[in-house]
Amino acid sequence: MRYVEEFRDPKAAKALIAAIGAMADRLGATKAEPVRIMEICGGHTHAIFRYGLDKLVHEGIEFIHGPGCPVCVLPMARVDECVEIAEKPEVIFTTFGDAMRVPGTKKSLLQAKADGADVRTVYSPLDALELARRNPDREVVFFGLGFETTTPSTALSIQQAAREGLTNFSVFCNHITVPPPIKALLDDPYMLLDGFVGPGHVSMVIGIHPLDFVAQDYGKPLVVAGFEPLDLLQSVLMVLTQLAEGRAEIENQYARVVPEHGNAVSLAAIEDVYEKRPSFEWRGLGEIDASGLRIRAAYRPWDAEEKFGIGYAKAGGRAPTPEPEGCACGSVMTGRMKPTQCPQFGRGCTPDTPLGALMVSSEGACAAYWTYGGARLSVEAAE
Ligand code: SF4
Numbered sequence: 001m002r003y004v005e006e007f008r009d010p011k012a013a014k015a016l017i018a019a020i021g022a023m024a025d026r027l028g029a030t031k032a033e034p035v036r037i038m039e040i041c042g043g044h045t046h047a048i049f050r051y052g053l054d055k056l057v058h059e060g061i062e063f064i065h066g067p068g069c070p071v072c073v074l075p076m077a078r079v080d081e082c083v084e085i086a087e088k089p090e091v092i093f094t095t096f097g098d099a100m101r102v103p104g105t106k107k108s109l110l111q112a113k114a115d116g117a118d119v120r121t122v123y124s125p126l127d128a129l130e131l132a133r134r135n136p137d138r139e140v141v142f143f144g145l146g147f148e149t150t151t152p153s154t155a156l157s158i159q160q161a162a163r164e165g166l167t168n169f170s171v172f173c174n175h176i177t178v179p180p181p182i183k184a185l186l187d188d189p190y191m192l193l194d195g196f197v198g199p200g201h202v203s204m205v206i207g208i209h210p211l212d213f214v215a216q217d218y219g220k221p222l223v224v225a226g227f228e229p230l231d232l233l234q235s236v237l238m239v240l241t242q243l244a245e246g247r248a249e250i251e252n253q254y255a256r257v258v259p260e261h262g263n264a265v266s267l268a269a270i271e272d273v274y275e276k277r278p279s280f281e282w283r284g285l286g287e288i289d290a291s292g293l294r295i296r297a298a299y300r301p302w303d304a305e306e307k308f309g310i311g312y313a314k315a316g317g318r319a320p321t322p323e324p325e326g327c328a329c330g331s332v333m334t335g336r337m338k339p340t341q342c343p344q345f346g347r348g349c350t351p352d353t354p355l356g357a358l359m360v361s362s363e364g365a366c367a368a369y370w371t372y373g374g375a376r377l378s379v380e381a382a383e
Pocket residue numbers: 326327328329330332339342343344345346349350354355356357358359366
């Protein structure tokens with residue numbers, strides 16, 4: 001397929017792997033003392049394992065999996081709040097499919113559906129909007145979830161609902177932003193990172209400059225990357241080259257998709273509909289200041305949190321969520337532990353019986369290890 005095959009070319013991959021190896025040797029990287037590169041985005045984690053890049057590159061390169069899976073970083077209490085809304089008899093609760101099986105402290109949305117709640121999978125918030133038009137006697141709630149990548153489409157649906165006066169539509173807003181958790185990780189004295197593979201889809205919306213602080217304030221290189229194997233290999237090489245040359249810059253490997261200054265229409269929609277919450281709870285990272293978005297007062301009729309008095313709008317406030325016993329999701333998500341080091345991996349926690357979202361989300365690190373354990377890019381075929 002045009003524009004895909006080119007980025008999976010085994011000969012080009014082999015050349016990049018050789019260049020990465022030479023650069024790793026120049027940096028003195030070894031298995032015992034590796035160069036530690038965090039891929040922030042869960043989509044990158046899946047691509048790395050899908051193509052076996054972790055095994056193909058020099059043994060002195062270690063990929064550290066970051067917190068860039070929006071389903072995974074959602075604390076269990078937010079899933080509980082979804083279930084609480086979904087179980088109201090007047091509600092049709094709509095969500096993207098990969099949130100259906102994420103466990104809350106009592107049940108997932110899928111289990112709530114099995115228990116009789118009207119929970120429906122949609123492909124876009126516009127599908128939820130259409131459901132609201134067709135069901136004027138019901139409250140249709142959309143589970144707004146994700147980083148800057150999905151935030152604009154939810155904003156546009158709220159703007160459209162406002163234009164139509166469609167007040168039986170609302171959004172349970174869990175949109176979050178990427179820079180604050182990266183800063184939290186960089187401020188953690190136990191996180192030893194040499195550089196970053198930066199988020200491609202998020203940067204498509206916000207541009208590359210909101211990430212400038214990684215280089216300017218922390219002296220770490222960051223390369224915004226695409227999602228094909230050659231994108232990732234080239235990005236790793238660019239990070240290593242910066243390290244070898246003593247540079248720390250924000251570079252854009254994914255320039256065919258990511259504009260330097262982002263997408264103006266999306267940024268305007270975000271600015272119109274949302275404002276920053278004072279703080280938001282992240283699974284494994286706790287409350288992080290100004291890391292989540294809430295719906296502005298001007299759009300309050302479309303804010304499910306306010307409409308149902310749930311979550312951060314609950315009278316008396318909400319309590320942080322403890323991790324279930326034996327669950328290492330927080331450590332995996334912050335790069336302290338590999339999924340296979342979690343005592344529950346493949347034992348108490350499998351895709352059929354998940355303990356954490358990382359095992360069932362399409363961007364979860366545990367799901368990547370489980371699904372692609374043996375996958376390899378056939379570089380040998382290029383001989
Ligand atoms: S294996 Fe399960 S419990 Fe362990 S970190 Fe992964 S999702 Fe969490």
